[in-house]
Amino acid sequence: MINGDDMTPGTALLLAAAPEGKGRLTDATSVLATLAAVPPSALTGTAVATVVELADPMDPQTVLTRLRAVAAASGPLHLYIAGQLQLDRKQRQVHLALARTTATTVRYSGLPWHWLATELAVRPPGTTTVVVDLVADSETWEQLARAGFGLGPGVRLYGRVAPPPGRRTMLGPSYLKAMAEIWRTGARPPMGQLHELAAVQGGSDGALLFGAGEGVPPSAVPDLVTQHERAHVPQQAGREPAPVPYQSSTTTAPGAAPASAPAPSAVVVRAPVPDPAPDPHPAILSAARAGRHTEAAAAAAAWESEALRAYGPGSAQALHWLEVRADLAHLAGDAGRSCELWLMAAGARLQSGQAVDDAEVEAAVDRAHHEWEQIPDPARVRTLAPDLVGLRRRVPGRQRGALQLLQQRLEQLQIRTPGAAHQA
Structure with a gap:
């Protein structure tokens, strides 16, 4: 291991998954070949990088095991996720559909999105970046429009969630492909600028866009267990x-009245919550x-x-x-x-x-x-x-x-x- 910030190793996990058969809304794995042609250092923003690839996994426990392994990495972590979101109709939980997922088995065959949020939440804030190129089915799209979408505090979230395509239509992960093509030119723009370019080039009309939104922090989620x-x-x-948590706010000057909690896709500045902290x-x-x-x-x-x-x-x-x-x-x-x-x-x-x-x-x-x-x-x-x-x-x-x-x-x-x- 070479010491020094410039040589701190980074880790990238490339996860592409979608159901087999007629329930498939996106050709998620088609992006992997494009991303594989990108230098690993571009995926992690570090000189030294480890890349892990998961193509159409079938078992959510297998994905969870890989997530835990990469989440334990000490350096910067980047997750690139292509696929589709489906709703567990009984519990109304959002899942990332896997190869064997169907509308009736999603609760057991998909990866619950809150698993991902939970595994990443223990990492030091600011060390994790997640880039998504997702398609939601109709039920999930309606819920996301009402409740939003995120991964919790400390996680930089970029990308898009597209609405369901028309019948007999399959969307491609054009956002991630556009990002990879920009990297392949040798350009290394900051992630925020890269996101904007990929959103335009990938054709994201009507999609939910995330430009470094940090999800919902502890203080912004209204009240569990009294x-x-x-x-x-x-x-x-x-x-x-x-311990006192962090609270998201807009760029309000110190001492000014806090603004209302931002939407999950908003860019936020984190500031300490003054004592006494609310329960x-x-x-x-x-x-x-x-x-x-x-x-x-x-x-x-x-x-x-x-x-x-x-x-x-x-x-x-x-x-x-x-x-x-x-x-x-x-x-x-x-x-x-x-x-x-x-x-x-x-x-x-x-x-x-x-x-x-x-x-x-x-x-x-x-x-x-x-x-x-x-x-x-x-x-x-x-x-x-x-x-x-x-x-x-x-x-x-x-x-x-x-x-x-x-x-x-x-x-x-x-x-x-x-x-x-x-x-x-």
């Missing part, structure tokens, strides 16, 4: 307040109850990131926001994600020194167990089973026979876990 409205989150009485929980809950699950999840993840930086892993503040995220996944109807987050919370509490019979540890394991029982996808059930069994063996809880019930369920599903044969 002391009296929490369905599952433990009371936080006696704990220190969470963010009611705002996040309001967003989740209104069906804006991506916004709510991104806001909670941003607060968790602030808590991690201010107080460190294993702190009461960071654990609280991790559990809020688990509750949000529950409210969004994503039992698998909720189970995963509750497992993480239980493991973090144990690692921080809490006893196996601590009420908060037991509650986290119980909730992970409950969410696991609600997961409809057998593959996801099998993936999470070993971690749940390992924790349940350490933390049997106060519900008699919980471990036995879990083992019976595993036997019914024909799932074998390490050490199962040695359990009484």
Whole structure:
């Protein structure tokens, strides 16, 4: 590794996906060959670059694994995403459609957009750039027009979302292709200028355009979890307040009255919120109850990131926001994600020194167990089973026979876990 800012390695993830068959609205993967002809340094803005390519992936868990890997990179991260957006008709959540996605299976076969927002929210602000060239189906387009679209604070978002094309018409990722063609000439304009050129050359009439919008920050999402409205989150009485977040505003002079929250596509300037900071929980809950699950999840993840930086892993503040995220996944109807987050919370509490019979540890394991029982996808059930069994063996809880019930369920599903044969 060569030291020095000029040699800081960057990472680019190229993700192109669209459903197979007649539900396909865009030829997303056609852009990959064009982007592959671009020098990697142009994709990342760094002299040294790593490029990861995902072409028509089928499994959302595979995409999530790759996202986590690139999100862990310490240098600048650029994501280039071409594809189509579809709505889960039951939960009204936006998904990036994958190769096997259909209108009826999108909840299980697509990548929930809030997963992407959550994974990127833990990165240092200003180190992540996402460029999208997306097409929305009719239902998703209507929802985006009402609720907006973003990836949370700290993420620079460029690109477009096009409305659904006419019948028997397929759109191409012309915005990203135009961007790649500009790079191939040897030009390296700033991203904002590049976005404007690509939007014009790619033909973006009628599309939603994003020019470095930073999504919705924690303070801009109106009110999750109040002391009296929490369905599952433990009371936080006696704990220190969470660190002060950042608040988006227009370029208002210091001391001037703050402007109203900008639209997701607005260019914003970030300024510290003066004390006392408002309680963010009611705002996040309001967003989740209104069906804006991506916004709510991104806001909670941003607060968790602030808590991690201010107080460190294993702190009461960071654990609280991790559990809020688990509750949000529950409210969004994503039992698998909720189970995963509750497992993480239980493991973090144990690692921080809490006893196996601590009420908060037991509650986290119980909730992970409950969410696991609600997961409809057998593959996801099998993936999470070993971690749940390992924790349940350490933390049997106060519900008699919980471990036995879990083992019976595993036997019914024909799932074998390490050490199962040695359990009484």
